[in-house]
Amino acid sequence: MSDNALSGSGASARVTVVGSLNMDLVARAPRLPMPGETLAGHAFAQVPGGKGGNQAVAAARLGAHVTMIGCVGNDPNGAILKASLEAEGIDCAALATSPDAPTGVALIIVDDASQNAIVIVAGSNAQVSPASVHAQEAMLARADVIVCQLETPPETVRAALEAGRRLARTTILNPAPAASALPADWFALIDYLIPNELEAATLSGIDIATPDDARRAALALKAKGARNVVITLGAQGVFALLDGDDAGQHMPSPKVEAVDTTAAGDTFIGGFAAELARGSAVADAIAFGQRAAALAVTREGAQPSIPHRGEIAA
Template sequence: MDLVARAPRLPRPGETLAGHAFAQVAGGKGGNQAVAAARLGAQVAMLGCVGADANGAQLRAGLEAEGIDCTALDTSPGAPTGVALIVVDDGSQNAIVIVAGSNGEVTPASIVRHEAVLAAAAVVICQLETPNPTVEAALATARRLGKTTILNPAPATGPLPAAWFPLIDYLIPNELEVATLSGVPVASAADAALAAAALRDAGARNVIVTLGAQGVYVALEHGEATHYPAPRVDAIDTTGAGDTFIGGFAAQLAGGAPLDDAIRFAQRAAAISVTRAGAQPSIPTRAELDN
């Protein structure tokens, strides 16, 4: 659950700021990406865990209202539903602190128990808001089952385990995450190219770096590298833009779209999302992109 405060700017360490708005909205990277994929044309199942609390009930109901299969969304009897504390400034930038809660109870055993959900999928998306052993188990199971795999390495705290790279078809970090993973500071598309090259050298197959207003940098396994400029929009809130991109990209891949079309479609969806407030409330529908 996202607890979102808007303030003139992001606070400095030790500083208290007066905010001017607050909202509580459904969030979580996995939840956001699931909603994005569903709204943008895919059939979606969510594998995860919520708490036996009001937040958990609200999140489950919200996913089901989007037509998402929640049979693999477990309920923890003891841990609270995960929350994200988000501050958004008047320049539309954000700072986020995540408290995992019940997300920490998604285990490798959960992957075994719900393997049928993965077996029915065309594309499997993972993030790092569940424990690393669980992410590895999900990626390994998806690879064994012959599925296309996407990893959004967020939140990124350091390099990925080397054993993960052969399990990932598309590694999709943002500029901060790719810098953490590669050790290469990123302030431009040229920097993103260096960081993506470092990840390719580490074993990544395909790297897609989302750069916000600077677009997307794509480094593919056969050596092709392309910078896709971002559509020009007046941004209000960037929260959830990366999740919208990933959900839209995955939906297009699952539907058999060419890679170039999938990237451009996902960019258009993300561009619409930043013109609206909130994470899941900002995600557009397929009909909006088709018009």
């Protein structure tokens, strides 16, 4: 990471997201079904989503100029997703269209306690390749912050992180979904590793129920080579173990009445990335992301719930 990577301010702050775009098919039900069980749902909605798309929209609404590297299918869902990004002012010049793979979809059930269960079918997201990243070297060089997740192929994520390191850009990895440990040589490429408590447990081997558990997991992940580790803990807030701080800090979340937690983590990451690109101190960027996520969970849907910068209290 270079000082240039944190030199953005206001509209000049630039975030590039390398990641997934899905059409979310969302059903609301009294509770999550058991295996083999059929439940009657309350409502259904079809809305743009995908972790990459959500984080791009969040960063754009929360103060950054955003570019998107990804892939949609040559189908109605793909056209809708591209149009929705462009409506947010996101640069889609690097958004490819697959001639043979359908646009990715996510099947989401949200229960009356605002918890969710999600199944993702990658579709065209699987065609985001290292070559897709290499072709956008100039775009990546202009970014203040590069954001990745794990809903595109691992070799593509690695290529994006390597490009960020080579170009001295700030890199953020949201390791979601985390089915197994990250390759050991990835950690040195990551400036900010931002898992939730379940992902952090998978990556560290430490079960997390409290902020103190999160501290132990963060220490284990930082020991692997990540420069900064920020573990999101849902209603319990965030535990941040930052460069030069061996103790870490628990930052409680604003208290709100949650309606739907679907895009909370993506909103946090988009807000954090935007604020970091604008030149804010890391702790201030974390707090800004928390305020944005707290507002998002009071609304239904993924991208529809993401707030705009003017809605976030100082």
